[in-house]
Amino acid sequence: MDKKALAMFVHLSQTLHFGKTAVAFHVSPSTLSRVIQRLEQEVTSDLLHRDNRTVALTDAGKKFKHYAEQQLEQWQSFKNSLDEKTELLTGKLHIYCSVTAAYSHLPPLLERFRSQHPLVEIMLTTGDAADGLELVQNKSVDFAIAANPEHLPRSVYFHHLATIPLAVIAPTMQCKALQLLKIDEQQYSTIPWSEIPIILPEHGAARKRFEYWYRKKQQGKANIYATVSGHEALVSMVALGCGVGIVPQVVVENSPVKDRVQYLADVGEIEPFDLGICCLNQSRAQPLIKAFFSSIS
Numbered sequence: 001m002d003k004k005a006l007a008m009f010v011h012l013s014q015t016l017h018f019g020k021t022a023v024a025f026h027v028s029p030s031t032l033s034r035v036i037q038r039l040e041q042e043v044t045s046d047l048l049h050r051d052n053r054t055v056a057l058t059d060a061g062k063k064f065k066h067y068a069e070q071q072l073e074q075w076q077s078f079k080n081s082l083d084e085k086t087e088l089l090t091g092k093l094h095i096y097c098s099v100t101a102a103y104s105h106l107p108p109l110l111e112r113f114r115s116q117h118p119l120v121e122i123m124l125t126t127g128d129a130a131d132g133l134e135l136v137q138n139k140s141v142d143f144a145i146a147a148n149p150e151h152l153p154r155s156v157y158f159h160h161l162a163t164i165p166l167a168v169i170a171p172t173m174q175c176k177a178l179q180l181l182k183i184d185e186q187q188y189s190t191i192p193w194s195e196i197p198i199i200l201p202e203h204g205a206a207r208k209r210f211e212y213w214y215r216k217k218q219q220g221k222a223n224i225y226a227t228v229s230g231h232e233a234l235v236s237m238v239a240l241g242c243g244v245g246i247v248p249q250v251v252v253e254n255s256p257v258k259d260r261v262q263y264l265a266d267v268g269e270i271e272p273f274d275l276g277i278c279c280l281n282q283s284r285a286q287p288l289i290k291a292f293f294s295s296i297s
């Protein structure tokens, strides 16, 4: 039986209106009428009661509607199964991101890809977000979730995911940093910034953000208490009362020690991160990489 005729009948059984169904299928009402008559001849029963004003399904019409819907569904799932077969990719996809990004940004990216390409093996490595670009460049990984650096290397392709605010955080426990901050008095203009112990990211975009932010204070050399690799570790060090630091807010929100740090308001603007997923430009044509991008866009 003609699939288009079945689809027209199903549509008509919902609208119960020849004019509307004819428009939906770009045919004239008389063509639609002929299509329905042909179906009735094949079924050898009337499918519709028609009078001048109303259209209604006969009992045979109701049964036929059920049959037609099943046929169309089966056809669709048959076609889907063929499409899946031709696109079934295999191989490995190696992704690098911070522990935070593995919670906050990776799951929705992977969900769709995994259901479309169940045979692809996903390898995930977590670590300092600041290392991602280098690992992409030296081909240790296929993709990294990373903040856009000031100068994106020409070999790297960057697909924007989100804008991520950064914040200055301080401990909540009593400690030297807190005394110097005089948080209770809220006199941020008089904070002796060069005395405040700072927890500094080892390298990367967050470190750059700190350097700009601190330079604007014009208070001489910063008092670096410790340098850490990984924004999650930085939050831990701050929570322990070691000092103050700058981190992406999403890292604080996902941190188990979130309650032991506080955001400092009004201590100067910090440009947010442009977070994205990166790969080598030259690998964008590879089937796995292409499939990954098409599943996330």
Ligand SMILES: CC(=O)[C@](C)(O)C(=O)O
Pocket (backbone or CB within 6 Å): 097, 098, 099, 100, 101, 129, 145, 146, 147, 164, 231, 248, 250, 251, 273, 275
């Ligand atoms: C850069 C990045 O991946 C995050 C989510 O902001 C982070 O972990 O710092």
